Amino acid sequence: MAALNIISYHHSIIPYNINNPRHFCPKLQSLSFKKPLIFPAKKLTSRVVVSAMASGSVKETLPAALDSSSDPPAIFDGTPKLYISYSCPYAQRAWITRNCKGLQETIKLVPIDLKNRPAWYKEKVYPENKVPSLEHGNEVKGESLDLIRYIDSNFEGPSLFPHDLARREFGDELLDYTGSFYKAVTTSLKESRMDEAVAAFDHVETALSKFDDGPFFLGKFSLVDIAYVPFVERFQAFFSEVKNYDITRGRPRLAVWIQEMNKIEAYKQTQRDPKEYVESYRKRFLSSSL
Incomplete structure (x- = not known):
């Protein structure tokens, strides 16, 4: 198996057999x-996942x-x-x-x-x-x-949550923030304004700078990435198509994160046609002023 720049995590230790x-x-x-979710900026790591x-x-x-x-x-x-x-x-x-x-x-x-x-x-x-x-x-x-x-x-399989305390704590905080993230972005869509959505995407960009040993939220791929990606996937398609707004513009960490997520086959198999997301969000959030 090609080397993966990813580390396993879990609430409890699970046997891992690389030959399985x-x-x-x-x-x-x-x-x-x-x-607090305000972190000093860090240089983007050059490490990426070698294979999905x-x-x-x-x-x-x-x-x-x-x-x-x-x-x-x-x-x-x-x-x-x-x-x-x-x-x-x-x-x-x-x-x-x-x-x-x-x-x-x-x-x-x-x-x-x-x-x-x-x-x-x-x-x-x-x-x-x-x-x-x-x-x-x-x-x-x-x-x-x-x-x-x-x-x-x-269940058996590689652990998807880190072991060390700092990453576990930050991961819990980011999981708690997913509801606020979704609410901020969808409020902007409902009210036809961008300020809350921009702040939410900036918040994600900042969070991605916490650890510099990988392109993911906790450095290594984890449940946090899984929790965010379905919504980022939909928001990226909708904002690009309807608002002519690139959510990765000025957010290099978010851009790299999306690129690396799209290399993960386990996630790619769950993706739908972006047009479906756009049409769904049009029906739910599109106002006459958009």
């Missing part, structure tokens, strides 16, 4: 933090989304199932994590048509009737940030 083809996802270090996560190289034939006319899968049959929507950024987080852990053959992907949801999903699987959710053992768990931590901590 299911364990080809980059290792990552663990992270947490309670510090090999665990993501497992090619899947993606199943069709289940709708109101579809029969349910065999529920609580002992096979872990990740219920997602192909278009949902929150579900994409859990999907990427599954792929990065090399769990394509362990956790079955069950896509749901959110516009025509099957009644059995709410009745028999997840009363919240949202995605993502994970059926594991005799329980179903939800909420994307909780799920990516759960998948990382409870």
Whole structure:
């Protein structure tokens, strides 16, 4: 396997076998933090990931989304199932994590048509009737940030959270900020102004300067990158097409981060046509003044 400039992380130690083809996802270090998010500027590191996560190289034939006319899968049959929507950024987080852990053959992907949801999903699987959710053992768990931590901590594969305290603390802080990031950008879209969105993207640029041993938020690839990328992917497409605004302009760290993320096969397999994102966001956020 080509060398990866990535370190594994986890809340607990998980055996890692480099000779196991299911364990080809980059290792990552663990992270947490309670510090202010203003950091001194640092020179961009020249290190990059030498190759994409090999665990993501497992090619899947993606199943069709289940709708109101579809029969349910065999529920609580002992096979872990990740219920997602192909278009949902929150579900994409859990999907990427599954792929990065090399769990394509362990956790079955069950896509749901959110516009025509099957009644059995709410009745028999997840009363919240949202995605993502994970059926594991005799329980179903939800909420994307909780799920990516759960998948990382409870399944085999390379750890996706750093071990050292400084990175763990900063990682926790960045995970907590994802909601504020999304709200700031979407508020700008709803109100047809750029100030909050610009500040949010600047905040991300600054956070990417915290560690200089790699192009990712914690230096090494981690759950933090997984948490942000579905939204950055959509915002980049929408702002470019609708606002004629390049979110990477004047933000070199963000530009490098996007480039490196796009080399990761485990993530690339979850991407959709950017035109879908643009049309979806047009319907949700586009005002007459845009």
